[in-house]
Amino acid sequence: MPELSKRTNTFTDSVIRRMTRVSLQYDAVNLSQGFPDFEPPREILERLSQVTHEDFHQYSITWGAQNFREALAEKQSRLLGRKIDPNGEIVVTCGSTEAMMAAMMTVANPGDKVIVFSPFYENYGADTILSGADPIYVPLYPPKFNFNPDELEAAFKQKPKALILCNPSNPCGKVFTYDELKLIANFAERYDTFVITDEVYEHIVYEPHKHVYFSSLPGMWERTISCSSLSKTYSITGWRLGYIIAPAHVIDVAKKVHDFLTVGAAAPLQEAAVVGLKFDDTYYRWLQDKYTKKRDLFLKGLDDIGISHTVPEGAYYILLDISEFGFDSDLEFCEVLARDVGVGAVPGSSFFRENVNHLIRFHFAKKDETLYEALNRLQDLRKKIPVCNLKGR
Template identity: 75%
Template sequence: MQELSKKISLFTDSVIRRMTRISATYNAINLSQGFPDFQPPKPILDRLAEVAHNGPHQYAITWGAQNFRDALAEYRSRLLGRTIDPNSEIVVTCGSTEAMMVAIMTLVNPGEKVIIFSPFYENYGADTILSGAEPIYVSLNPPEFTFNPDELEAAFQQHPKALILCNPSNPCGKVFTRKELEYIATLADKYDTYVITDEVYEHIVYKPNVHTYFASLPGMYERTLTCSSLSKTYSITGWRLGHITAPPSIIEGARKIHDFLTVGAASPLQEAAYIGFKFSQQYYDDLLALYTHKKNILLDGLDSLGIIHTNPQGAYYVLLDISEFGFTDDLEFCEVLARDVGIGAVPGSSFFKEPVNYLIRLHFAKDDATLYEALNRLEHMKSIIKRRVI
């Protein structure tokens, strides 16, 4: 038998999804894979019930149902501060996961380079490799996760085709300042580089931090592919509805890639979910208040337990420092944590190109009772998990 593709040896399976399986094995509270355990908005669920009986149940237009794209374009126009054409500047995808893959494949030829900030959401490296491209990693330095401007320009000097910008960032919760984004924009213009943004946590930005859309910066819309999804904003991660917004010349190519990857997103779910784009600003204010509340529960609890952690500026993840336990393998630590303490977490090494193995990621998109129970279990972590002698 001939050997399989060499590409699959260049990355592992998803460590995040693996930790969900491990959490299930030990009946641990799953704070690893970032999905809410509470219901989506009632208007969307009510509309889904109607659609279940009345349809549509067949293919939508491959790049998105017309009413979905119309509502999405109006919504994105408000956010980006420009008029978005639903018929030429949008493609609807099967989640932001597909959106990112489509974006990279639309831009990048085999052998070309893509800049990725580290730490990074694990799919970015795999997407780049699957596209035949070469990743260039630029460090975001803890605890503030700022980048070195000289290091970033050195990466641009390698003439990459694109840069991937996750803002707010998964896993570290960094929200890039306008000044930082303007510096990136200057380099993108100087070195003629596209920017692919992943902005799925765009509405979960904690005060006083402010989210700036990269595509809204002067001259940047023309070279930006803005990717996002409905998953986190409307608590429907399982519906797999994402989208790309970009100039018509880019979307024309993206639609071709998308068509042959997945044909199209689920038409009944588009019909149910598009009403979310019509929610008033109050919905998004309430969403932020909800996650601010949950962040405070977890972080205040960690403080009271004396557990060192980051303070995210956005998204719903926190990184815990496990240095005191002396583990050299953070995956092993997470397996012990799930088995003996009953908490599912993600090893930080799966997000870093650098040799970082002293951080683990938890998420707080859980109901209050679950978060309090998680803190009760973490209270005994230090007595249950014995320090390793180095």
């Protein structure tokens, strides 16, 4: 038989999605894959109920339904401080996962280099490799997950085609400061590089931190491909509605890539989601307050148990330090945690290029009662997984 493609030789299946399956296997509280267990806004659900009886069951326009793009353009124009053309500067995709892949294939040729900060959402490395490019990893240093400007410039000196910027960052919860973004912008201009942003957590940022859209920086609109989705903002991760916003000449290419990847996002879901895109600022303040309370609840519970963890500035993830348990493999620890403690997590090694095996990721996009249940189970963590127990589990 002929040999299969070698593209995927260097990576596995998604560890995040695998840990959801492990959580289901052991009936564990799933704090691994980042989706809520509470309902989307009532207005969106009511509109979806209406849409099922209307004529939105066939293909919409390939790059997004007209009213969806118009509502999205109006919303993002307010946030970016510039007028977004709904017809020339937007592509609607099947989630931000497709948006990132389409953006990568729009700018990268085989053999190009792409800068990726580490830790990173696991798809970025795979996206780079699948598009034929070579990743250049630049470390973010805990506890604040700052980068070293000299190391970043050394990466830019390798003449990359693009840099991937996740802001707020998954998994470490970093919100890049204006000064950090400006430094990245200066390098991007100096070395003539695109910046592909993943901003799915744009509305989940904790005071006093502020989210700055990279494309809003002076001179950066022309070289930024902004990717995001409705998944986290409106708690509809299963709807798979994402988008790319970029200058028209970039979108012209992204439209072609998108067309042959997925044809188009689900028409009835686009129609229902228009309601959410038209929410005023009251909704986004409510969302920030909601997640701030969940973050505080969960972190206080971990503090009471005495578990060392990061404090996210944005998004809804924390990294937990499991060094005291002495496991050589964080994947093994997560499997034992799900089986013996009943809480699902993601091994941190799936996010780091560096040899990191002492961190695991939890998320707190859950009902309060779900978080309390997880914390109750974690109370017995050290009894059920004795400290420095390396073998025999």
